[in-house]
Amino acid sequence: MKKDKVSRAVIRRLPRYYRHLSDLARQGVVRISSSALGKSMNLTASQIRQDLSCFGEFGQQGYGYNVESLRKEVADILGMTQGHTAVILGAGNLGRALLENFHFDRSGVRLTAAFDVCPEVIGHDISGVPIYPISELEQYLNAHPTSIGVLTVPGSVAGEMAERLIAGGVKGIWNFTNKELPIADSGIVVENVHFADSLLALSYFISEAT
Amino acid sequence: MKKDKVSRAVIRRLPRYYRHLSDLARQGVVRISSSALGKSMNLTASQIRQDLSCFGEFGQQGYGYNVESLRKEVADILGMTQGHTAVILGAGNLGRALLENFHFDRSGVRLTAAFDVCPEVIGHDISGVPIYPISELEQYLNAHPTSIGVLTVPGSVAGEMAERLIAGGVKGIWNFTNKELPIADSGIVVENVHFADSLLALSYFISEAT
DNA sequence: TAGATTGTTAATCGATTAACAATC
DNA sequence: TAGATTGTTAATCGATTAACAATC
Numbered sequence: 001m002k003k004d005k006v007s008r009a010v011i012r013r014l015p016r017y018y019r020h021l022s023d024l025a026r027q028g029v030v031r032i033s034s035s036a037l038g039k040s041m042n043l044t045a046s047q048i049r050q051d052l053s054c055f056g057e058f059g060q061q062g063y064g065y066n067v068e069s070l071r072k073e074v075a076d077i078l079g080m081t082q083g084h085t086a087v088i089l090g091a092g093n094l095g096r097a098l099l100e101n102f103h104f105d106r107s108g109v110r111l112t113a114a115f116d117v118c119p120e121v122i123g124h125d126i127s128g129v130p131i132y133p134i135s136e137l138e139q140y141l142n143a144h145p146t147s148i149g150v151l152t153v154p155g156s157v158a159g160e161m162a163e164r165l166i167a168g169g170v171k172g173i174w175n176f177t178n179k180e181l182p183i184a185d186s187g188i189v190v191e192n193v194h195f196a197d198s199l200l201a202l203s204y205f206i207s208e209a210t
Numbered sequence: 211m212k213k214d215k216v217s218r219a220v221i222r223r224l225p226r227y228y229r230h231l232s233d234l235a236r237q238g239v240v241r242i243s244s245s246a247l248g249k250s251m252n253l254t255a256s257q258i259r260q261d262l263s264c265f266g267e268f269g270q271q272g273y274g275y276n277v278e279s280l281r282k283e284v285a286d287i288l289g290m291t292q293g294h295t296a297v298i299l300g301a302g303n304l305g306r307a308l309l310e311n312f313h314f315d316r317s318g319v320r321l322t323a324a325f326d327v328c329p330e331v332i333g334h335d336i337s338g339v340p341i342y343p344i345s346e347l348e349q350y351l352n353a354h355p356t357s358i359g360v361l362t363v364p365g366s367v368a369g370e371m372a373e374r375l376i377a378g379g380v381k382g383i384w385n386f387t388n389k390e391l392p393i394a395d396s397g398i399v400v401e402n403v404h405f406a407d408s409l410l411a412l413s414y415f416i417s418e419a420t
Numbered sequence: 421t422a423g424a425t426t427g428t429t430a431a432t433c434g435a436t437t438a439a440c441a442a443t444c
Numbered sequence: 445t446a447g448a449t450t451g452t453t454a455a456t457c458g459a460t461t462a463a464c465a466a467t468c
Contacts (some may be wrong), residue, residue, distance in 0.1 A: 001428080009459070011414055015407035019388075033425060046461050053427060061426040062468040067433090078410045079417030098405075100303055107409045148415060159323035172416040174409060178229075189419060191412035195308075195403070197225035199384060200288045201319045202401035204221055206382040207289030207355060209399060211452080219435070243449060255449090256437050263451060271450040272444040 003054040010051050014078055016041065017051070021071035033064035080108025085146045086174075089161050091116040091131050091152035094176055098150065099126040112144060141168030150174045151181075213264040220261050224288055226251065227261075243274035289364035290318030295356045296384075299371050300363035301326040301341050304386055308360065309336040322354060344371075351378030360384045361391075 019100050020151075024032060024086055035045035052058055052070075055077050059065045075081060086104060088095050091114045104111040115134045116122060132140060149165035151158055151173055158177040165173060172189040175181055181190055230251055234242060245255035262268055262280075265287050269275045285291060296314060298305050301324045308314075314321040325344045326332060332343050342350060359375035361368060361383055368387040375383060382399040385391055391400055 007459070012407075014414065015404070015410040019404075019406070020412065025217055035425085044461060046463095047459090049425095049427065050460075056422065059426050060468060061466070062424045064425065077414070079413040080410070082413070082417050084413055084416065089355060092299065093303050093310055097303035097307050102405055104409075107235060107406050107413060109409065110246060114292055148412065163387055171420065172412050174412055187419065189412060189415040191415070192228075193403075193405070193408055194225070195312055196229070196317050197222075198401055199314075199319065200225040200228065200290070202358065202382050202384055202399060203289040203292070203319065203400070204224065204287070205399040206294065207292050209397065210292075210381065217435070245449085254437060256439095257435090259449095259451065260436075269450050270444060271442070272448045274449065313460065 001053065002056055010054055013043075013051060014074060018046075018071065018074045018078060018080075021067055021074060024067045029067050031064050032067055034059070037065070050193045075108065078108070080146075082108070084109045084148055085144070086111050086148035086150055087117075087137075087140070087146050088114040088129075088150040088152060088163070089134070089137070090114075090151065091118070091121050091126065092152060092154075095150075095152035096126060098152065099129055109148060112146065113140060115140075137164055138168055141165075143169070145169060147171045148174055150176070152176045155179045192203055211263065212266055216264045220264055223253075223261060224284060226286045227258075228281065228288060231277055231284060234277045237403045239277050241274050242277055244269070247275070276402055281284070285318065288318070288365075292318070292357075294358055296321050296358035296360055297347075297350070297356050298324040298360040298362060299326075299344070299347070299375070300324075300361065301331050301336065302306070302362060302364075305360075305362035306336060308362065316351055319358060322356065323350060325350075339404075347374055348378055351375075351380070355379060357381045358384055360386070362386045365389045 020037065022144055033045070034048040038045040038048050051060075056073070058070050058073050086109050088098060088111065091099065095114060095116070099111070099114060111129055113128055114126065114131045114132055115137050117134050118125050121131045124131050146168070147170060149170040149172075151161060155177045158175070158179040159182050162183065163183040166183065166186045166188055170188070172191065173181060175190055176194045178194060178196065183190055217263050220378065231315065243255070244258040248255040248258050266283070268280050297320050298308060298321065301309065305324060305326070309321075310326060321339055324336065324339055324341045325347050326341055327344050331341045334341050356378070357380060358383075359380040361371060363371050365387045368385070368389040369392050372383055372391040376393065376396045376398055380398070382401065383391060385400055385402045388404060388406065394401055
């Protein structure tokens, strides 16, 4: 039965489900049971059935789940079919790493533009994405409603850039700076990517294992 | 009372404690109570006291916690004082972004070298870190015992590189590729940075909010 | 049909919160 | 001393696991 409020833990598992189902589909697997999926993902069959039941009924007794149709359902739940668009602020190394190597489209997001202050890169394309001067951000967002702003700018301008993105109507910010963003009660969603937190967790586990 | 087994949830909060305590210290705050810290971190005072009690007794009745000494304790718990060292495999955009912008030292990790196949970058320094040819990896690791291998190589060679790192004696791998690594029963710790998982979670929250 | 496997309800387990004696 | 705040024990809440009737 569909749930109203889905717990954070379940939501954080959804992208993993999507990833594994994509892998299975690519390998040509047509159907899978909750117990087989559980084994490959290190989850219990029960948990998988509970998780999925938050969103609907996607399986069939005696059969299991059709990999491809479950993949599509999860994609839908994740908002991958919402036609989200994104712009990158900051075409430094990290911004460029995302531009060149990260497949936004595989997450259902269309990356439409990048912005920077550096005259060297402005006017160029990277992986088919045009780089504009940051001064044209407002104008661009006005003409091209955008769901997601990706912050790969220096921390010193993170707050200011966040405010401009919010004013420009983005719905979410993917924040690669290590600054808290001033979102106040803007209704905006922020997803922080804290490299240091990740490295420190690794450091802990290494030290613990030793 | 010190705990033997500390839950994953607590460990994932430790880096946040560290980050907030560092901020407080930088702002010159000398002491803080669990309730004040809780307010600023969006946790309950109870939870903070419970979390910390897994590792020892760091506070004082009627006073609270000394910010600087608690920061040091958390640093210790996280293994930041273990003298961990790291090498980066892959000096492409992402590797370079880490080399130039990420402060390994702030996590207690000394970044000693990077490796790549591209003749253009080999032999150069980036932010004071020398770039060696990947063919010299074994020789280097042999001469310089290293705790952490950072994988910023193309996914196609991720598995192979992981194996070479493990053979070279690293204790943990910080994995930026989206490949499962073949760690088997090597006793190695892997910390995956899944950009797509993060973006998909953001996509979900945006779609849900709308 | 018989076997397999779902979705869901109930049971268990673990994590968070509340309460409070201890004490700085 | 009186007030504040800890560390810890007990209570609650939520998430995971187990069990099973329903059914493909």
